[in-house]
Amino acid sequence: MSNCNESVPVTIIKPQHGWNPVEFKELWEYRDLLRLLAWRDIKVRYKQTVLGVSWAVLQPLLTMVVFTFVFGRLAKVPSDGLPYPVFSFSALVPWSFFSTTLTQSANSLVSNANMIKKVYFPRLIVPMSCSAAALVDMGLAFMVLCLFMAGYGIPPTWNIVWLPLFVLLALMTALGTGLWFASLNVRYRDVRYIMPFLLQFWLLATPVAYPASLLNQPWRTIYSLNPMVGVVEGFRWALIGSGNPPDAVLFVSVLAAMITLFTGVLFFRRMESTFADIV
Amino acid sequence: MTAYAISAEGIGKRFLIGSRVSQADTLAETLAQSALSQFSRFKLRRPGQKRIGKLHSEEFWALRDISFKVEQGQVLGVIGRNGSGKSTLLKILSRITPPSEGLATITGRVGSLLEIGTGFHAELTGRENIFLSGTILGMKNREINARFEEIVEFSGVEQFIDTPVKRYSSGMYLRLAFAVAAHLRTEILLVDEVLSVGDAGFRKKCIDKMSEIAREGRTVLFVSHNLGAVSRLCTAGLLLESGEISIYGNIAEVIAQYGRMVIARDEDPVSQHGESVEVRHLRIIRQMDVLDPATPLTFAFEMDIRKTYWKLHVQLGICTPEGLNVVLDSFDTDLKPELRVPGRYSFHVHLPVLWLRPTIYTSRIKIIAHPDSGRTERFYSEWVEIPVEGGVRVDSVADRVLVPASQWEITMKGNLDEERLV
Numbered sequence: 001m002s003n004c005n006e007s008v009p010v011t012i013i014k015p016q017h018g019w020n021p022v023e024f025k026e027l028w029e030y031r032d033l034l035r036l037l038a039w040r041d042i043k044v045r046y047k048q049t050v051l052g053v054s055w056a057v058l059q060p061l062l063t064m065v066v067f068t069f070v071f072g073r074l075a076k077v078p079s080d081g082l083p084y085p086v087f088s089f090s091a092l093v094p095w096s097f098f099s100t101t102l103t104q105s106a107n108s109l110v111s112n113a114n115m116i117k118k119v120y121f122p123r124l125i126v127p128m129s130c131s132a133a134a135l136v137d138m139g140l141a142f143m144v145l146c147l148f149m150a151g152y153g154i155p156p157t158w159n160i161v162w163l164p165l166f167v168l169l170a171l172m173t174a175l176g177t178g179l180w181f182a183s184l185n186v187r188y189r190d191v192r193y194i195m196p197f198l199l200q201f202w203l204l205a206t207p208v209a210y211p212a213s214l215l216n217q218p219w220r221t222i223y224s225l226n227p228m229v230g231v232v233e234g235f236r237w238a239l240i241g242s243g244n245p246p247d248a249v250l251f252v253s254v255l256a257a258m259i260t261l262f263t264g265v266l267f268f269r270r271m272e273s274t275f276a277d278i279v
Numbered sequence: 280m281t282a283y284a285i286s287a288e289g290i291g292k293r294f295l296i297g298s299r300v301s302q303a304d305t306l307a308e309t310l311a312q313s314a315l316s317q318f319s320r321f322k323l324r325r326p327g328q329k330r331i332g333k334l335h336s337e338e339f340w341a342l343r344d345i346s347f348k349v350e351q352g353q354v355l356g357v358i359g360r361n362g363s364g365k366s367t368l369l370k371i372l373s374r375i376t377p378p379s380e381g382l383a384t385i386t387g388r389v390g391s392l393l394e395i396g397t398g399f400h401a402e403l404t405g406r407e408n409i410f411l412s413g414t415i416l417g418m419k420n421r422e423i424n425a426r427f428e429e430i431v432e433f434s435g436v437e438q439f440i441d442t443p444v445k446r447y448s449s450g451m452y453l454r455l456a457f458a459v460a461a462h463l464r465t466e467i468l469l470v471d472e473v474l475s476v477g478d479a480g481f482r483k484k485c486i487d488k489m490s491e492i493a494r495e496g497r498t499v500l501f502v503s504h505n506l507g508a509v510s511r512l513c514t515a516g517l518l519l520e521s522g523e524i525s526i527y528g529n530i531a532e533v534i535a536q537y538g539r540m541v542i543a544r545d546e547d548p549v550s551q552h553g554e555s556v557e558v559r560h561l562r563i564i565r566q567m568d569v570l571d572p573a574t575p576l577t578f579a580f581e582m583d584i585r586k587t588y589w590k591l592h593v594q595l596g597i598c599t600p601e602g603l604n605v606v607l608d609s610f611d612t613d614l615k616p617e618l619r620v621p622g623r624y625s626f627h628v629h630l631p632v633l634w635l636r637p638t639i640y641t642s643r644i645k646i647i648a649h650p651d652s653g654r655t656e657r658f659y660s661e662w663v664e665i666p667v668e669g670g671v672r673v674d675s676v677a678d679r680v681l682v683p684a685s686q687w688e689i690t691m692k693g694n695l696d697e698e699r700l701v
Contacts, residue, residue: 008466013374013383036414040400040407047402118393119415120374276376277294 016273022265026122033121037129041104042136056137057144060092067092071209080211080242083152090239091208091232093145094166097138098174098228099199104130105178106195109186113279123272124265127182131175138167149240157241166234169257173227176260183271186279207232213243224249227257283386284467284498285349285372290381292342292367292522341367342522345381349515351466352496356503356513356530358537364522365502369393369471372500387466387498390417395476396456401445405436405455408444412459426462434458453477454484461488468492471502486511506534506601535639538600539662550646550658556591557583558644558660564627571669572635572682578628580644580660584621591618592647595628597640597665605635605680634683640665 027034046052064085071077072084079087105127109116112126149156185191203209206228215223223229230253236242342364349355359365370376372383373391398415399408409430413423423430431437434455436447444452453476470489477485486508493499493512503509509516509530516533518525518540526536550557561580563570570576578595590612597606608628612618644660 008387011374011385011389013371013378013385014381015379016377032420033414036411040403040411043407044400044402115398115415117375118397119391119417120389121415121417273377276370 018270019266020269020272022124022269023122027124030121030125034125034129034132037125038132038136041129041133045133053140056140060089060096060141061144063096064089064092067209077210078214080213080236082154082240082242086148086152086154086240087211087236087242088209089145089148090236091206093138093141094170094231094235095203095206095208095228096141097134097167098170098231099203100134100137101131101171101174102178102181102199103195104134105175106181106185106191108178109182109275109279110189116279117276123275124179124268127175127178127268130178131171134174135167135171145239154240156239159238159241159245161238162246163235163238166231166238169227169234169254170231172257172261173231176257176262176264179264179268180260183268186271186275202226202228205229211243221249221252224252225256227253227260229253230257282351283348283384284351284353285347285383285385285500287348287372287383288346288381290342290345290368290371290378290383291340292364292371292376293379294339294341296337296339340522342371342378342519345519345524347517347524347527349498349500351387351498353515354493354499354501354513356501356509356516356533357519358503358506358509358516358533359519359525360540363519365519366393366471367522368519369469369500369502373469385467388417389467389469390463390465391469391471392416392460392463393469393471395453395460397460399444399452399456402443404443405431405434405440405447408455409459412456413462416460416463417465418463422464430458430462433461450477450481453481457481457485457488461485461492465497467498467500469500472504506537510534531638534600535664538598538602538639538641539664541602547645547657547659549661554658555585555656556646556648556658557585558646558658559583561642561644561660561663563663563665569669570665570667572637572667573632573684574667575632576630576665578626578630578642580626582624582626582644582646584618584624586621586650588612588619588648589651590649592649593626594645594647595642596645597635597642599640599680600638603680605640606630606633634681635667636679636682637668640667 042053046055049055051058067088068085072079072088077084082090108126108130109123116123116126146156181191181195205223205226212220212223212229212233230246230250233243234246234250237245345364345368347355357365357368367376369391370393371378372385373389373393375391375393396412398412400411403411409427410420410423413430414420431440434451434457436451436455439447439451444455447455476482482505489499489501489508489512499512501509501513513530515528516530517527518533518537520540525540526533559581561578564577564579567574582593584591592609592611594607594609596604596608598604608630618624641662642665643662646658648656648658650656
């Protein structure tokens with residue numbers, strides 16, 4: 001061969017059982033695929049829609065309008081001293097990222113079944129690309145949030161340097177849960193029906209429409225087992241400086257997110273070898 | 280030491296068909312089943328009996344004990360009937376699904392083409408799909424960039440490269456998809472049936488490209504039903520039958536064996552001793568040891584007729600390994616009414632020089648007998664093999680049916696002056 005200067009890879013094919021470690025090197029080699037699948041998802045998602053990519057912003061925006069009316073005006077839910085629209089929208093930005101990633105990645109293996117049955121690549125790439133695509137959506141929504149804050153005359157605080165960490169926490173939570181449900185969905189299509197209910201329940205268990213300050217200890221610690229609590233609270237604090245600064249309770253969320261991601265990856269890798277046969 | 284690109288030892292793939300039929304497809308069923316299997320584990324398991332993962336599951340081996348080696352640069356054709364395990368083998372070697380047992384070692388980068396247009400998305404343009412599909416097949420971004428022009432040119436859809444592929448005709452779609460796949464530059468290529476789609480022109484283009492790839496010294500494992508293409512492209516062959524290797528070796532032998540297998544499948548009962556019509560000793564009268572394309576064929580057989588028929592129809596068939604009838608010669612009692620009388624007859628059938636290309640043909644006699652005008656009985660002889668060999672250059676025969684010893688007569692009829700040439 002002409003490219004004999006490159007080392008010739010040797011692949012061993014053998015039965016796969018039990019727990020398999022993550023092949024980080026291989027994942028890295030397939031980074032082009034990750035980028036292209038994410039790009040495809042973004043490109044295709046709003047094809048043949050009139051409003052196109054503005055849906056990425058409109059979805060959380062419309063939810064914010066509903067929340068403002070129902071919770072802000074009618075129920076008079078407190079909002080940590082912020083105008084209610086800013087209060088809820090600043091939480092809906094990371095929340096939409098989470099719910100989009102979860103929904104898309106839970107469906108990703110099934111909707112890419114054809115590819116999975118016909119060509120090899122590390123299957124982890126598929127749900128990962130979903131979260132990458134959702135990150136782009138979040139970026140757009142985030143810009144609108146900034147405009148919003150400017151409109152209300154709320155300056156961002158220096159805490160904003162911590163914001164990427166909370167995005168990372170959201171990513172870990174979303175990807176971890178997404179991996180669990182993606183693997184389960186290959187075998188049990190029940191997942192499709194569980195998902196909307198789960199997300200509704202999860203939204204209520206996250207301080208999107210109301211402030212976490214409504215809860216006292218020890219309930220706050222238990223509440224923080226939901227990693228999205230840490231994400232949403234942290235997001236608001238980093239951006240606007242509202243609510244409590246992150247304290248020890250945040251580590252409950254971080255720990256929960258790490259466990260979710262770790263077990264999600266593990267479970268996914270264990271089920272991976274059966275995907276092509278049963279999807 | 281020969282370098283092997285692919286080396287497989289005892290590969291097997293098991294499916295649990297029980298779990299296909301009564302598969303737990305909802306969580307509730309799984310919970311119920313696992314509870315039951317826990318129970319049955321204690322109740323029903325006899326000593327020495329292997330525990331089966333799920334209740335009601337039955338094992339089915341799609342592949343069993345597959346061992347073979349492919350040298351670097353070799354083109355191996357994998358043939359077999361539908362359901363013989365060809366695609367499963369390819370999926371295992373492509374790492375799409377793991378084997379249940381055995382081991383395979385693959386030296387070199389693997390590209391697998393299990394269908395045309397893997398990863399294509401209808402909403403995206405031709406240009407976008409080249410990048411998407413190329414990446415999914417395992418090309419690096421820079422490789423696609425480097426070959427982009429070449430791919431577009433090969434596909435012949437330059438004009439529509441920025442149109443979504445959902446607006447393409449199916450022909451354009453196939454051409455573009457194949458163009459991407461054909462430019463995959465891996466040391467090893469696993470190809471499945473890709474060539475069986477599209478019109479004749481497209482198939483020819485695909486086969487030409489495949490031969491080009493084969494000549495470049497890359498290792499190819501090629502699964503197909505198209506025996507013509509297989510015999511042209513491949514040097515070695517692997518015939519699978521019900522998940523096991525039936526024969527592995529020289530491609531001509533493998534194809535001949537496949538021919539026998541296909542023929543055996545039609546399972547017409549050979550007429551037995553004591554039946555009303557029996558054909559015996561079908562053979563070829565040989566003047567020489569070797570039958571070459573220029574040998575006139577003479578068949579001989581005996582036929583016992585044990586009752587009086589209203590009409591008898593005797594057919595001699597010659598088949599290629601691919602299952603094509605090249606000769607179907609017949610004779611009936613309208614031509615020779617004496618044959619209606621019961622008795623033992625001896626037949627000699629003289630065929631002229633047929634110029635058949637060298638391969639292994641099979642032949643048999645079929646008798647359609649009518650006791651009266653309304654009824655039909657059929658009788659068959661055994662199949663016999665007719666190996667035709669030599670006479671022509673072997674490399675030039677695969678895509679021909681006949682190889683006549685032609686003579687080209689050429690005479691020059693005079694000079695053309697240069698002005699008239701212009």
